[in-house]
Amino acid sequence: MRYLFISTTILFYLIILADAQDLKPNVSVLATYFSSLMKDTLGVEILQKKINNLQFERQRRNGTEFLNQVSTILSSTILERVTALQNLQAEVLSSFQGQEQSWTPCCKYDMEQLRINVNYKTKVDTDNMCEIISPTSPPFIQSLSSDVLSAMKLNHQQVPDIKWQYVANEQGVMTVYPSHKIPNCTSIDPRFRPWYTETAWPKPKRFLIL
Numbered sequence: 001m002r003y004l005f006i007s008t009t010i011l012f013y014l015i016i017l018a019d020a021q022d023l024k025p026n027v028s029v030l031a032t033y034f035s036s037l038m039k040d041t042l043g044v045e046i047l048q049k050k051i052n053n054l055q056f057e058r059q060r061r062n063g064t065e066f067l068n069q070v071s072t073i074l075s076s077t078i079l080e081r082v083t084a085l086q087n088l089q090a091e092v093l094s095s096f097q098g099q100e101q102s103w104t105p106c107c108k109y110d111m112e113q114l115r116i117n118v119n120y121k122t123k124v125d126t127d128n129m130c131e132i133i134s135p136t137s138p139p140f141i142q143s144l145s146s147d148v149l150s151a152m153k154l155n156h157q158q159v160p161d162i163k164w165q166y167v168a169n170e171q172g173v174m175t176v177y178p179s180h181k182i183p184n185c186t187s188i189d190p191r192f193r194p195w196y197t198e199t200a201w202p203k204p205k206r207f208l209i210l
Contacts, residue, residue: 080158080159081159081162084155084158084159084162087151087154087155088148088151088152088155088165088167090151091145091147091148091150091151092144092148092167094145094147095144095145095147095148096142101143101144101145101146102143103128103129103130103131103143103144103175104128104130104131104179105130105131105132105133105185106130106131106132106176106179106180106181106182107132107181107182107183107184107185108185109125109130109179109180109181111123111181113125113128113179114179114180114181117178119160119163120163120164120178120180122180123180123181124178124179124180125178125179125180126153126156126178127153127178128149128177128178128179129144129148129149129152129175129176129177129178129179130175130176130179130180131143131173131174131175131176132173132174132176132182133172133173133174133185134171134172134173135185135186136172137171137172137173138171141171141172141173142169142171142173143173143175144167144175148167148175149177152165152177153177156177164176164177164178165177
């Protein structure tokens with residue numbers, strides 16, 4: 001960007017001089033400058049020589065075999081996520097029949113319990129999950145068991161690409177893994193705004209988009 005600015009400035013200066021002087025010497029100076037810029041500063045010639053010395057091999061691939069390989073990779077990626085979702089679903093359903101456990105609301109989470117995590121690019125507690133509770137939720141809400149937390153942690157261990165995990169119910173309670181701090185108890189993270197609205201105001205919908 002700096003070199004572009006300098007080049008533009010020089011070009012503007014030379015155009016102004018062209019009104020009072022012959023244009024040919026100025027064009028020559030400009031050409032010399034750009035040649036030096038490409039050769040000495042940007043190293044175009046050196047880079048081009050390295051590219052010219054590279055060895056390239058043409059390979060013919062079997063189209064059907066290649067498509068099968070891509071299909072296998074995509075199927076495996078999708079299947080492991082579906083399996084993770086099914087495992088979590090099973091624990092959630094089982095949780096409603098077993099012993100509940102209370103979880104700290106995300107808005108009241110102690111920042112000292114959180115640590116910067118490069119995977120989430122923010123401060124989180126990967127050992128716990130927290131709840132976001134709608135202001136319209138009933139006084140007595142149904143929370144999830146610790147088995148759900150274990151399933152979420154296992155999902156993240158087995159499929160590292162799985163980051164945030166959410167479970168919402170019709171009482172307007174959103175359980176989030178890992179635990180993190182939200183600004184206040186009425187704030188809504190836009191990442192799960194549709195889910196939050198759906199649970200905070202239970203009403204039949206024509207479509208459910210995940």
